[in-house]
Amino acid sequence: MCGIMGYVGSSKAAPILLEGLAKLEYRGYDSAGIAVFDKDINIAKAKGRLQILSDMVDGGEKIEGCMGIGHTRWATHGEPSDVNSHPHYSQNKTFAIVHNGIIENYLKLKNELMEKGFKFVSQTDTEIVANLLEYYYNGNILDTIIKATSRLEGSYALGILCQDDKNNFYAVRKDSPLIIGLGKGENYIASDIPAILSRTRSVYMLEENEFAIISSDSVKIVDSNKQPIEKTVRTINWDVSAAEKGGYDSFMFKEIMEEPKAIRDTIHPRLSDDSIVLDDITLTKEQLEKFNKIYIVGCGSAYHVGMVGKYIMEKHLRIPVEVMIASEFRYCDPIVDEKTLVIMISQSGETADTLAALRECKKRNARILSIVNVVGSSIANESNDVIYTWAGPEIAVATTKAYSTQLTVIYLIALYIADKLGKITKEELKQYITALRKLPDQVQQVIDKKDEIEALAKKYYQSSNVFFLGRNYDYAVAMEGSLKLKEISYIHSEAYAAGELKHGTISLIEDGTLVVSLATCDKLFDKMMSNVKEVKARGAVIFSLAKEGNKAVEQESDYVFYLPDTFDMLLPSLTVTPLQLFGYYVAKARGYDIDKPRNLAKSVTVE
Numbered sequence: 222m223c224g225i226m227g228y229v230g231s232s233k234a235a236p237i238l239l240e241g242l243a244k245l246e247y248r249g250y251d252s253a254g255i256a257v258f259d260k261d262i263n264i265a266k267a268k269g270r271l272q273i274l275s276d277m278v279d280g281g282e283k284i285e286g287c288m289g290i291g292h293t294r295w296a297t298h299g300e301p302s303d304v305n306s307h308p309h310y311s312q313n314k315t316f317a318i319v320h321n322g323i324i325e326n327y328l329k330l331k332n333e334l335m336e337k338g339f340k341f342v343s344q345t346d347t348e349i350v351a352n353l354l355e356y357y358y359n360g361n362i363l364d365t366i367i368k369a370t371s372r373l374e375g376s377y378a379l380g381i382l383c384q385d386d387k388n389n390f391y392a393v394r395k396d397s398p399l400i401i402g403l404g405k406g407e408n409y410i411a412s413d414i415p416a417i418l419s420r421t422r423s424v425y426m427l428e429e430n431e432f433a434i435i436s437s438d439s440v441k442i443v444d445s446n447k448q449p450i451e452k453t454v455r456t457i458n459w460d461v462s463a464a465e466k467g468g469y470d471s472f473m474f475k476e477i478m479e480e481p482k483a484i485r486d487t488i489h490p491r492l493s494d495d496s497i498v499l500d501d502i503t504l505t506k507e508q509l510e511k512f513n514k515i516y517i518v519g520c521g522s523a524y525h526v527g528m529v530g531k532y533i534m535e536k537h538l539r540i541p542v543e544v545m546i547a548s549e550f551r552y553c554d555p556i557v558d559e560k561t562l563v564i565m566i567s568q569s570g571e572t573a574d575t576l577a578a579l580r581e582c583k584k585r586n587a588r589i590l591s592i593v594n595v596v597g598s599s600i601a602n603e604s605n606d607v608i609y610t611w612a613g614p615e616i617a618v619a620t621t622k623a624y625s626t627q628l629t630v631i632y633l634i635a636l637y638i639a640d641k642l643g644k645i646t647k648e649e650l651k652q653y654i655t656a657l658r659k660l661p662d663q664v665q666q667v668i669d670k671k672d673e674i675e676a677l678a679k680k681y682y683q684s685s686n687v688f689f690l691g692r693n694y695d696y697a698v699a700m701e702g703s704l705k706l707k708e709i710s711y712i713h714s715e716a717y718a719a720g721e722l723k724h725g726t727i728s729l730i731e732d733g734t735l736v737v738s739l740a741t742c743d744k745l746f747d748k749m750m751s752n753v754k755e756v757k758a759r760g761a762v763i764f765s766l767a768k769e770g771n772k773a774v775e776q777e778s779d780y781v782f783y784l785p786d787t788f789d790m791l792l793p794s795l796t797v798t799p800l801q802l803f804g805y806y807v808a809k810a811r812g813y814d815i816d817k818p819r820n821l822a823k824s825v826t827v828e
Contacts (some may be wrong), residue, residue, distance in 0.1 A: 223250065223321040224293040225399065226416050227380045227390055230407025230437045234258075235265075235281030238291035241409070241416035242271055246817065250293035252299035255281075256308035256317040256392075257289035262382050264317060266306035276710045285436075288390055290410075292319035298327070299344025303357065306384075309348045312339050312356035315384050318354070321412055322349040322397040330372060349684035350379065362386055366393060367445055368431060376573060378427075380410055392433040392660050398571045398598065401425040401433055401440055403454065408435050408771055415614060425452040426597040450521070455597065457693045471815045473617035473709070477670065479799050483612045483622040484794065485661040487629045492658065495651045497637045502606045506641045509589070515542045515663035516587075518568035518578045522624045527593075528564055528697035529793050530631040537639045537790075549575035551581040559586040564634070566573045567591070568615060568623040570598020579603055592630045594623055608634070617816045619709050624701060625664070628794050632657065635790075656787050660794055663785040667798045674799050675781055677804030678766060682710070687735045687758075688726075689716040689800075692749055695739035697825075698793045700736060702800030709808040709818045719752035732760035737800070740774055741768045742786065753777045766796055 224245030228237045243510055254266025263284060267534045271293065278284050292307035299305040307319045324330070327346035330353060335341070339352045354367040362383045370377070383391070392399055392410045400417045402409035403422050405465050409417045410433070414424070420627035425440065427433060431450060434441045442450045469475035516528035527544040534542045544617075546557070547565075551574075557563065563582045565759070567575045570593035578602055579589055591604035594612050601607045610626035636653055639688035640643045645653075669739045685761060687706060689699035696718045705714035717726060719738075737758050740749045753763055754777055767776040768786045784795045808815050 223295050223412065224416065225319050225378060225410060225627065227289070227392065227410035227435070227437055228407065229288040229390060230404065231287055232407065233281065233285070234287050234289035235278060235284040237243060237281075237420075238289050239271065239275050239281050241411060242291050244415040244418070245411070245685050246271060246292055246305050250295050252294045252296075252303070252306035253292065253653055254294075254306045254308050255284070255289055255291040256319070256382055257284045257286035258382055258387060259286035261312060262310070262384055264308050264310065266308065266339040268301050268303050268306060270797045272501075276379065288382070289316070289386070290319050290382055290390060292380075295422060297323055298346045300531040305343045305345050305554050307347060308347065309343060309351045310352040310740075313355060315358060316351050317352045318347065318351045318542045319380045321378040321399075322395075323667075324373055324377065324538065325375035331527065335764050342385060345471070345706060347535055348376070354381070359477045360385075362430065363434065363443070363447065364573055365713050366391055367447070367563040370395070371445070376597075378412060379732055386418065389434050392427065395430055396573065396576060396599065397567070399427045401427055401439065407437055407553040408440055410435065411541040415616065417442045418457060422457045423454050424457060425457060427767065428602070429599070448668050451715055451725075453464050469615065470809075471591070471805075473619055473621060473805055473815050476615055476617055476622045477805065479613070479800065480622045480625045480798060481661040481665040481668070483675070484545050484629050484664060485608075486611045486635070487626045488611075488657050488660065491633055492578060492654055495647065495654055497640065497650075499608060499637050499655070500634060501636075502590075502608070504588070504606065504641075509638055509641050512540065512588070514556075514562075515540055515562045516550075516555070516557065516563045516582075517542060517544045517566065518547050518563060518573055518575060520547045520572055521552065522564035522620045522701055523568065523575070524626065525697060525701040525704065526624060526631060527564070528700060529628060529694055530635070530699060532694050533631060533635045534791050536637075536670070537635050538642065538644055539564070545578075547578045548571065550578040554584075555581070557582050557587045560793075561587040563587045563589050565589060565591040565600055565604065566593075566600075566627055568594045568610075568612075568627075570595040571598040572600070574602070576600055576605050592627055594626070618818055619705060619804070619815070627796060628797070629657075632709065632791060653790075653822065656791055660787070660791055663787060663795055665800055666785050667795055668802075669804050673782060674802040675806045678803055679810055681762075682810035684712055684727065686712045687712055687737065688722070688761075689737045690719040690722060690740070690749075690752060690756075691716070691739035692719050692745045694789060694793050695741055695796065698796045699737070699739050700798070701797055702739075702803070705801050705804035706807060708821060709813060709815050710805065710811055711813070711819070719749055727755065727759065730756050730759040731795075734761045736761040736763055737803075738763055739781050739796055739822060740765050740771075741796055742789060743768075744774070746771070750774070750777050766799060768792075
């Protein structure tokens with residue numbers, strides 16, 4: 222959530238800042254602003270879309286200066302408004318800052334500063350940081366930043382301009398991502414790679430409590446004791462086109478279309494003949510044997526991946542698996558120790574609740590295995606082991622290919638551990654690997670039938686309530702299908718374990734209510750059809766997903782979408798894609814901005 226962009230060089234800064242912020246619009250925001258150093262620090266900001274700001278400053282041409290910082294804000298403290306937008310000046314305009322994250326002790330600091338005569342014009346926690354810098358300013362900017370940030374509790378990535386330094390701007394991060402882009406005669410900061418990808422592929426990943434002094438021809442990074450830190454330059458190997466729409470009408474649709482490739486990129490390098498190779502995972506058979514419990518922790522769609530993982534791992538490993546929402550995990554006094562394997566799932570690797578849960582587990586000596594997409598992210602860096610999904614950039618707020626690649630990693634982990642522990646035979650593993658190799662092509666087969674989903678969406682896009690039903694794996698996928706629909710189409714939608722609906726919620730079913738029935742589990746098919754009959758008797762319209770060849774499903778369904786046949790364990794990868802497409806086509810029919818759903822952000826770096 223929120224976006225940061227910074228630039229220093231020989232070119233006019235404002236157009237470059239606006240260009241970079243435009244690449245970060247996917248993160249979710251409600252206002253935007255830039256601060257550029259000319260003879261003084263000049264700020265322009267506005268509530269609403271970035272285009273409003275761009276029009277106000279003529280695409281940046283109205284603002285002189287070759288150094289500046291920019292921001293797109295997702296409101297946490299104070300309503301969306303021009304005044305609450307970033308950047309924020311300090312009281313005497315000595316400093317201007319942009320900030321991602323949340324300052325948890327801002328009220329205490331604000332009261333302290335007000336007692337010392339400081340006045341505030343916004344409702345934000347960020348303005349407190351700007352005034353704290355001014356309060357501690359002693360002529361040495363770096364010393365001031367180190368002192369001020371030592372008072373902050375919470376998370377922050379900061380870009381800082383000072384009126385007394387026309388050559389450098391400053392950056393620091395704690396629990397919120399920030400990268401430094403390295404150019405020739407110019408350098409950058411950004412909260413995510415797409416902001417600078419068209420200008421440089423060489424970056425430093427700023428780590429926890431590292432301070433950067435950035436000029437046009439140098440980047441100096443130090444710790445809180447001002448000791449120099451040697452950084453490794455990382456080269457970004459994405460194609461620029463990977464962060465662009467490439468002719469599609471939305472990033473979400475493009476990323477659904479990319480799922481076969483993303484799944485292939487995730488799976489195939491990890492399959493060697495008839496075995497599974499998991500990168501640099503160091504877990505030995507002896508270590509795996511001592512685990513008596515597995516936790517899977519995530520937020521939103523990552524949590525739903527964990528739900529699938531529970532069914533798979535308990536079946537194949539015969540180890541108790543508990544799936545927890547990350548925001549609840551750290552506060553439930555979890556029973557975690559050195560005999561616990563904790564699997565953390567996060568696309569960005571920066572999700573605040575998941576990161577906090579990880580640190581809670583480390584305190585209790587649990588083993589941490591993370592599934593993330595972003596190399597060098599905080600969760601990846603702080604885990605004992607990490608498996609990257611290699612999904613490439615995911616721009617749309619509503620995750621699709623990241624979810625699908627996380628699922629494939631869950632399959633790989635489950636089979637890897639089962640093999641190590643002797644829970645499956647070599648022949649069984651060989652059969653699963655053969656099925657995994659086919660999976661990307663099977664997902665493509667599902668996508669090739671997208672017109673069927675679009676036709677159904679056009680019939681039911683005006684629904685006010687939709688229910689998703691499933692059992693076992695299908696219930697876990699139903700949760701994700703329901704989330705996809707509600708987050709981009711704003712239709713009320715709920716997912717239920719099919720046998721549970723009759724315990725109260727069936728009272729909401731009336732004539733014409735759309736019920737999406739996931740009926741892919743052979744052993745539970747008859748029970749699933751009994752539940753479908755219950756809602757159909759109350760007037761529901763039934764849209765079923767089933768494996769090809771299962772004609773029995775047609776007896777109780779108004780519409781059926783058939784999926785290629787594979788092992789039950791792998792079916793979630795095929796079942797979720799039509800549900801993603803259904804959410805997309807419904808939102809499109811309703812005329813909504815699919816990539817920028819209201820009130821949502823891509824990377825949630827606040828609690």
